[in-house]
Amino acid sequence: MSVEKVASFSDLKEGVGFRVDLGEHRVAIFLVDGALFALGDRCSHAEASLSEGEVFDMEVECPRHGSAFDLATGEPRSLPATKPVPVYRVWTEDGDVFLAVDE
Numbered sequence: 001m002s003v004e005k006v007a008s009f010s011d012l013k014e015g016v017g018f019r020v021d022l023g024e025h026r027v028a029i030f031l032v033d034g035a036l037f038a039l040g041d042r043c044s045h046a047e048a049s050l051s052e053g054e055v056f057d058m059e060v061e062c063p064r065h066g067s068a069f070d071l072a073t074g075e076p077r078s079l080p081a082t083k084p085v086p087v088y089r090v091w092t093e094d095g096d097v098f099l100a101v102d103e
Contacts, residue, residue, distance in 0.1 A: 007097040012036075017051030017060065025101045027088055030055055030071055037071040038090035038099055045081035 006020045012031040019041055020027045028041040028051035039060070041051050048064035055061075059068040059077055067081035074084040089100040 001100055002103050003098055003100045005096045006099045009092050009095050009097055012097065015055045017041075017049075017053060017055070019049065019051035020099060022099060022101055023103070025088070027099060027101070028053075028060070029090055029097065029099070030060065032058065032071060036090045036092065036097070038088035039069060039071065039074050040085040040087075042085065043067060043069075043081060044076065044083040044085050050085065 004022055012018050014031050018029045020029060026041040028039050030037045039050055041049050043050055043062040045067050046064050048062050050060050052063045053060045058071050061068045065080050068077040069085055070077055074087040076082060091098055
């Protein structure tokens with residue numbers, strides 16, 4: 001497992017996706033109600049960037065076809081997506097945002 005500092009907490013905006021590229025991993029980080037969530041940035045249906053999607057009710061909506069994904073689990077909550085996206089461990093420490101990914 002690799003752990004990297006990927007941003008400063010001040011870089012994140014409530015309810016707005018923040019894209020991070022870490023090795024082969026493209027990750028969308030979201031700040032929602034003070035909590036951090038990290039998902040694979042590619043929609044499992046059409047590979048659109050989830051970091052560009054709208055956040056509502058603990059879900060992010062794919063900007064291309066409207067599939068919604070649970071921020072905590074990565075599970076699809078609406079069609080056309082039927083497969084989950086990966087979730088990653090993300091946290092803050094001393095004002096910095098850290099992300100853990102499998103190598």
